[in-house]
Amino acid sequence: MIAQSVVLAAEFPPSVEDFYLPSILPWGVHDNYWFTKITFLVWVAVAAIIIFFLVSYRKPELVPTKKQWLAESIYGFVRNNIAVEMIGPKGVAFAPYLTTLFMFILLNNFWGIVPFVQLSPNSHIAFPAILAVVSYVMFIYVGIRKHGFVKYLKHSLIPPAPGFILPLLIPIEFFSNFLVRPFSLAVRLFANMFAGHILLLVFTLGGFAMISATPLLAPVSILSWVLSIALTFLEFLVICLQAYVFTVLTASYVQGSLADEH
């Protein structure tokens, strides 16, 4: 990875190609995505979450241990502050999925600022897209199960508005509810992670580029690296926020499908 950075340092400014690293197995092959740094990080994140929860919840007790308490607070946070808050009492049923979603996004985002890793799988749109599709299918399925197909379409497409304006509103509702939603969900997360990585690259590689151009720019290079550290903290904020936003929006779509009236 360090060799990778040296290689990357050679080319400035950073480009999209910086996100498409050669695969690990088979080593160094391009355009082979089965086992790359990205997919490896996804597996590590998934394994970490599973191991953490299984270990800390192996023997649950009424009076929790520290680990158990931590696992419970994560679940409790999503359950009470997102699921129940957004959806209401019925939200408890969705809390397990929402927590899984939240943890998956959070950990995968987090790779973006882990030293020596610093590349989030979510900066590849495939992963946010999967999650967005799951959310999309889920909120539509939930709506149809609750209202029936026709009634659900009516419910989500026809807002309570005077008849003459409906020809205008129905396409807009369709567009916003069924076309934009999954797309915006996926792109919001992807773009944030993508931009975060680009930002870090710009400031880190920019430092190298300047110092190798002329030693006179060394102070600016150092400032640039300091800023990249500051930006890492900003990224941390973005990471948590995007995980939260994705989960909250999914909950909110489910809530919209379950709602009785507009």
Place this chain on the structure above:
Amino acid sequence: MLTYLAAEAATTEHNPIIPAWEEIVVGSVAFAVLCFVLMKFVFPQMEKTFRARVDAIEGGIKRAEAAQAEANELLEQYRAQLAEARTEAARIRDEARADAEGIRQDVLAKAREESDRIIAAGNEQLAAQRESIVRELRSEVGTLAVDLAGKIVGEALADEARTRGTVERFIADLDTAGTAGGR
């Protein structure tokens, strides 16, 4: 490094908004595994623990309420017993006071009776003594008076019968004189 760069230059341009299908497959499998494990083995367990905890707390509250109720009942009981005991004590005290009063009255009455009896006995004795003294005096006065008169007259009045008659007459005279004087 040169070969590396050359290889990279040879690859096609990537469009970041087009997902790679391999990654979609990998991501789906990974996310599905995560969902399966967490939603099957972890979170239901947590809900169960939450419920158990709520039960434990509510059970605790219920138990505490029962204990409280029992304590209140006992308190009422004790209060009732205490009140009963108090009235009992008051009753006993009143009785004792009444008894004491009665005993005092009895003692007083007895004492008064005794004193009356003693006084009566004293009076009686006094009267008897007075009677005997008067009687003695009477005979002595008679004898003295006769002796005196005999000495004065110079001759003994031998005749007993006459003497007694004279003396009695004299005393009767004294009595009448005394009573006349008393009048």
